[in-house]
Amino acid sequence: MIIVLEEESKALEEGLGGRYRKVKVGRQVAYVVSRTIPKHISERLFGARIVETSKGYQLASREFSREGSKVRIGKAEFGGRAVQVCAGPCAVEGKEQLYEAARAVKEAGATVLRGGAFKPRTSPYAFQGLGEDGLRMLREVSDVVGIPVLTEATSPEQVPLVAEYADAIQIGARNMQNFELLRAAGRSGKAVVLKRGISATIEEWLYAAEYLLLEGNWNVILCERGIRSFDSSTRNVFDLAGMALVKGLTHLPVIADPSHATGRRELVTPAARAAIAAGADGLIVEVHPRPDEALSDGPQSLDPQGFAIMMEEVSRIAKALGRE
């Protein structure tokens, strides 16, 4: 249950005996309580908005905000009529690569640049990213090319550093339930793109979002990126019906990542079309100037030409559904 007041109420807090979570929501204050409120308290809550929720997650639930939330990364607004596209290389490999990628994706219509400086890799012997150097490059290229930048943080300590350089923080699939990282990202106040864990249920995903929201950070975007299945023909299984379901369960914008979901270049464009058709508010796509030379995720990266074709096709789907 959520009680929304115009301002803090000591009386309420005392009445609840300290058993609540308090969050700023714009100029208002929300108290999240997990039990029924005693009558003598509820009677005095004149003017309060009381939201009865049917799920365990509260602030993330559609019941809390019937209208969809809008989240900005730079000028790109997620959750509105326009479909937003984040694109760029899996990993920042160098300044030249990044400039090339950023210019190409911007020209094709992408509104956010993506690129990893801290790369969580299965093997400790794989390329781990350029770290702070990579962050610096991202900032420079973002400023020069004129496109906001999204990049991943992989531990709580990295968050302040990433927040200093980037316009938005990505929480990767492996870290969806890294709760300390979620708390840190929540506290940063930056827009956060929260990827679904590789075997996370939809409920677990929304609970993870709740960790972010409870820190008072309302700039949360969910990202479907494929789940693990028994069939290795594709890297993961793109759960677009699950994504459509999530859009009904939460007010947060939801985007989709056809690159990780499929793991195969030739499937990225059909999967991207399908994601938009299923109702995604945006996409996140891996684009590399020369995919065959990529230090990670080459097989699933589009080259700039392929990306331009994808944008063209996605655009036609979006328009057919009355979006931009």
Place this chain on the structure above:
Amino acid sequence: MIIVLEEESKALEEGLGGRYRKVKVGRQVAYVVSRTIPKHISERLFGARIVETSKGYQLASREFSREGSKVRIGKAEFGGRAVQVCAGPCAVEGKEQLYEAARAVKEAGATVLRGGAFKPRTSPYAFQGLGEDGLRMLREVSDVVGIPVLTEATSPEQVPLVAEYADAIQIGARNMQNFELLRAAGRSGKAVVLKRGISATIEEWLYAAEYLLLEGNWNVILCERGIRSFDSSTRNVFDLAGMALVKGLTHLPVIADPSHATGRRELVTPAARAAIAAGADGLIVEVHPRPDEALSDGPQSLDPQGFAIMMEEVSRIAKALGRE
């Protein structure tokens, strides 16, 4: 490896020492062999078309037929420019229900009527279908309303009966590897809609198609209907990227079933849009005049009005991709 000749060749058959499978392909004859052909034989195969395949399945492979195959159910051609839609109730419950459903789906643009007379059900206590009575109703309604009919056979013995009444035979997900049933359906010569098994890999699915093709039945349509995963928020996970992959691996038409894939009425339309956007050649959708009274699969059935909306939206997606 496949050797295609204009007519049968006793010399070749002797040369192969009986180790081949022979299949009629239109007016030609295809010999499928699983080993390298001795040089003294291959040298004499003047004029033959020899197809080296890279997968275990042969006749189903795209390598065997670069051009996509077209399969007809009545006048509906699957695999061409037009998107075909099969629709109707999960189970035939009575003549009235069937007439209503058939007229509604035809009016909204469906080109094939679906409906089950033999229902494979998890529980022996659940409604098992009307059997031959149901088949008779399907035939009558099909003829009167003017829409061809697709229905499921669940055992080899049922195939001749189903083939007598229906225009096309469905092999359900549970029976994808019921090889005796596949052989019988193949021999029937009828168009066959082969659903992907609930936990079948894409390779296993194409091998199942191969069983049908080896009987000389080229009228095979594949149908993606969702696979089982760890998350029960949706009934299954709609594997649309897998479907897009399949379209590249085989020449057979591929359709998608958003009803079984999602199991939830409110997700059928977004999932249907996504399927078409991902490249499906058609859809199969459960429609019931009064879903709440359905004897099976009510929660995932559209009512006629919902189906008309779905058709409208799907049509816009199809047009955006240059299809009908």
Place this chain on the structure above:
Amino acid sequence: MIIVLEEESKALEEGLGGRYRKVKVGRQVAYVVSRTIPKHISERLFGARIVETSKGYQLASREFSREGSKVRIGKAEFGGRAVQVCAGPCAVEGKEQLYEAARAVKEAGATVLRGGAFKPRTSPYAFQGLGEDGLRMLREVSDVVGIPVLTEATSPEQVPLVAEYADAIQIGARNMQNFELLRAAGRSGKAVVLKRGISATIEEWLYAAEYLLLEGNWNVILCERGIRSFDSSTRNVFDLAGMALVKGLTHLPVIADPSHATGRRELVTPAARAAIAAGADGLIVEVHPRPDEALSDGPQSLDPQGFAIMMEEVSRIAKALGRE
């Protein structure tokens, strides 16, 4: 709900309005009804045993028979104190191979011979079994060596043939929901070993058993053989905790197949030990005189020596738990 009477009751049948399933249970008669019985009927059921069940499956539930059922294949009694072991080649390849295998497994302590004459294979180009010839060999070897034989039927029509030659019928994992086959196997009256489907839930498995029991066949043995997962390091995942759960949910004996569950010879013995430790009533193991020459499943087949070691280790586990 199950009503057990000493003999048939026309009055009850009329009272139930035909909405029941009637099954012979020994000398008694069980009526399975899925709804609450009207008071005027229940009041007259003096002397009847009325079983309220909490699951959808009825006859298979532990509630119907608190005491575990015992099922015989030849002299081997499954579900008693003794652990029974079925062993033999995946496929019958010839008489010599079968004699060797049968003698070896009997000597090591196996109580049932297994071997496939009809082999369901993913690829139509793989060895499909010797068919009726294979059945004849099984019968002969069984009689000569003195060990009962279990073999698979893959379609309803095969059941009478298999029942003629074999002591027990196996329903394979792919056919767990081949309901027509279940009905035919149920009608045969033969002992049936029902393997769990590769992605069947435990509830679906017990419902499949219910199809057999409803035909009045009480000689049903369940067999856990591994389920499909995301990790292909082993062929399947051996669900031994699931097996332990099943033993509490049903009165039927439950055995385990470490060969298919693991797919790797070196894991068969530890998996077999674990199965017995988890409470399995028996094992079914693939043994081939020369695994490297096997026409199917060679990599997971033990040779006679390996099987003897397995039997020795399994025996120690069984004794530690007070079994034989």
Place this chain on the structure above:
Amino acid sequence: MIIVLEEESKALEEGLGGRYRKVKVGRQVAYVVSRTIPKHISERLFGARIVETSKGYQLASREFSREGSKVRIGKAEFGGRAVQVCAGPCAVEGKEQLYEAARAVKEAGATVLRGGAFKPRTSPYAFQGLGEDGLRMLREVSDVVGIPVLTEATSPEQVPLVAEYADAIQIGARNMQNFELLRAAGRSGKAVVLKRGISATIEEWLYAAEYLLLEGNWNVILCERGIRSFDSSTRNVFDLAGMALVKGLTHLPVIADPSHATGRRELVTPAARAAIAAGADGLIVEVHPRPDEALSDGPQSLDPQGFAIMMEEVSRIAKALGRE
């Protein structure tokens, strides 16, 4: 490839051009290199032990150490002949509960006390643990009762704190690929129990162990705790055949957690028996003085009496296999 030398070699490091990872192994030094060594270097490596590995993980591979490693937590040696059992409550809830649990499990034969002070929970509204207070209680109880203590760290910053109080650090399933946490735990030098991720392949698990080993921490114990599947009858699927496989792939000790694997009290004991029978070097089991009052994981916790029975049965299995 791994090159083991008696001492550091600047010549080798130069020859490798900096492309190596250097790790202390006892008194020796191991250089891990991922490429073929130029001949002019390898020729000079007199006396070096050169290990060619066939997997991507190197230090964790059985090829690096044919003999199994032994890891100590307090006096409990994992990987030897004796089976070690860690037991205690899911979460530390208070001093009294902890004393009770510790005394009970020690008396029944447990050699390590487990208990969580930092609890990663799906919902932010669930009990999150007592934090440092909990650690303090663990230390006190451990010292007074005389049993070493294992507890979880959930972020890199917590590691030094946890290391100060505990005898061993647990990395939970959700954090198996929290690479910054792995690095921190590796650097701590403490024994680390690394749980398998809920949907981690065996290869990913061993790569995670490699992250720990690369920090020069050889005190690593792997823990199988069940993987996610399509069936929710049990909380997870206990992958004991996978565990047996892992024991062949790595030299590290492997233990098993029947509590999380099954999620159901009545299955813990059969699952524990099966784990030992499959070859586990130990167990980790949730025991609570009053499971019904537990703040987390009550349904899967044994009470002291149930735990004593489990120990008795497990002991019989261990002895049957020649272990203690």
